[in-house]
Amino acid sequence: MSNSHCTDLLERIENRRCTVGVIGLGYVGLPLIDAFANAGFRCMGFDVDKSKVDSLLAGKSYIKHVSHDKVQAWLDKGLFDATAQMSRLDEPDMLLICVPTPLDDARDPDLTYVIETCNKIADCIRPGQLVVLESTTYPTTTRDVMVPILERNGLKAGVDFFVAYSPEREDPGNPDFSAAGIPKVVGAINDESLQVASKLYQSAVAGTVPVSSCEVAEAAKVLENIYRAVNIALVNELKVLFDQMDIDVWEVINAAKTKPFGFQAFYPGPGLGGHCIPIDPFYLSWLARKQGLNARFIELAGEVNRSMPAYVVSRTSSFLNEVSKPIRGSKICMLGVAYKKDVDDPRESPSFDLIKLLLAQGAELTYSDPHVPKLPRMRHYDLPAMDSQELTAEFLASQDAVLIATDHTDFDYDSIVEHSPLVIDTRNATQHVTANRDKIRKT
Structure with a gap:
């Protein structure tokens, strides 16, 4: 039949x-x-x-x-x-x-x-x-x-x-x-x-x-995402190391990717987001445990990537301390709550961890995202209602720091740097800004 x-x-x-x-x-x-x-x-x-x-x-x-x-x-x-x-x-x-x-x-x-x-x-x-x-x-x-x-x-x-x-x-x-x-x-x-x-x-x-077989197709999809998760964890770990050594990890990656073979560029960030990379690798680590094995690379990559929001908040505290300000009471505007640039998808975005951590430390937090006009309700987060802020010169000047979490193309980075007292850049979004670079801190 x-x-x-x-x-x-x-x-x-x-x-x-x-x-x-x-x-x-x-x-x-x-x-x-x-x-x-x-x-x-x-x-x-x-x-x-x-x-x-x-x-x-x-x-x-x-x-x-x-x-x-x-x-x-x-x-x-x-x-x-x-x-x-x-x-x-x-x-x-x-x-x-x-x-x-x-x-x-x-x-x-x-x-x-x-x-x-x-x-x-x-x-x-x-x-x-x-x-x-x-x-x-x-x-x-x-x-x-x-x-x-x-x-x-x-x-x-x-x-x-x-x-x-x-x-x-x-x-x-x-x-x-x-x-x-x-x-x-x-x-x-x-x-x-x-x-x-x-x-x-x-x-x-x-x-x-x-x-x-179905099993090969299922495994291929998980491999695609594990490959990205592990390599992103590697550059995130290198970012922490190079920050301590005052080496720009973005410049290092840009230099390394000029090699025409044997290297593919991955980039650090404030954490992993989206519906794939933060989740899918753990399907295989779970399956490995069922088989009596330990998927060590997957678990370690997850540990490194999950630690990045806390690292960004720690660096934010250090940068504010440089200008004699604590996080508590500081006005901080986060740029971007979508999980990647130029999309309206907030699923698993590290921005929610950043918001949670900054609010817990007493920051007066706002956000701006041209693709997400209202902060959506997320099942793992109990956050206050917020609306996206317009990035006027007056608003930017009123902030103690602007934290770039998602590098949307629509953001005017020249204007953001010009009018903000301090810009903390987790995405290398300000790489082409030439004026007022003394205001920029990369992390």
Whole structure:
């Protein structure tokens, strides 16, 4: 039976007669819909947050790099529908799962959203559907967690329906890489599932990289993020060392990256942010413990990276002491609460740790972020309500220090340095400022 389902799906993909369902309409799901809609596929979006569904059906986006015009174009072409009704999961031919996979309080993987989604799919799955997990997770999740849930009503994975894993590869804020422009790694539970999933993604993205199993695809995604986490931890540790030696770590990195082979530049910062690097490596360290092993590089990298907000606050205290001011009572404006430049995504941003630590030490704290007009509520932080401040000359002059936590392009760094009494730069954002450099402290 699987061969007939496979042939039918391949033909429908080729002719754009299939519907692609995306579950989770966030920073991964919406760009994925854009890629498939641009390739001529009808798409359905599913999300338990009805406000998101209503916004999209009104042609309004809530994510900066997916514009209102894009959403309206999907609607105008009849290529998009959105719903909070999970009973409609039997309508699409393909279901792509893009739900969060956070860590719990013990820093173990929390698959609650994946499991809940799979249970909803299992309630109405029909023969011939393809189910793909895109959420980052540890190897064996697709085969050992997803498949048993999907099979609970008697249909057989790989026979009656198809299952694959293809990890998301989003780079928000990077205009050089859209969802459609990034090759997709695809692993599946059998050959037919791999064939169908690969054909689907080939129709909408720059290319696919088929691998031998779901486990290889899952491990590849975790490796990508571990690679970044470990190397960022290395330069963060070097930053602390070089600060003590009065060596500019940014100049060191810029010199080293002139080597045309054997070196890739990574940069320090006030901590790690985003939905990947602060979280995903610990899926593998958890799995290692389950195997009786210790993933020492991963754990050490996490320790170094988690220590950076406290280090930045310590350096801020030292810089204020140079001008005879304590943190307590000092007016400090933090520039940027998004986790990276030019995005509106605050997930896991180190800025929240900085805010928490500075408030605990008595700072009179404000923030400015052109992409985040109100400080969002974050589940691990109990912070006061704040609005983004306009960086007027008068406001900057009224501060005791400005702390650059996110190096947004929209910030006028020349003006910030000119009008601020002290600028603490954690991102080397002021490297091209030529005037008033005596006000700048890098950390």
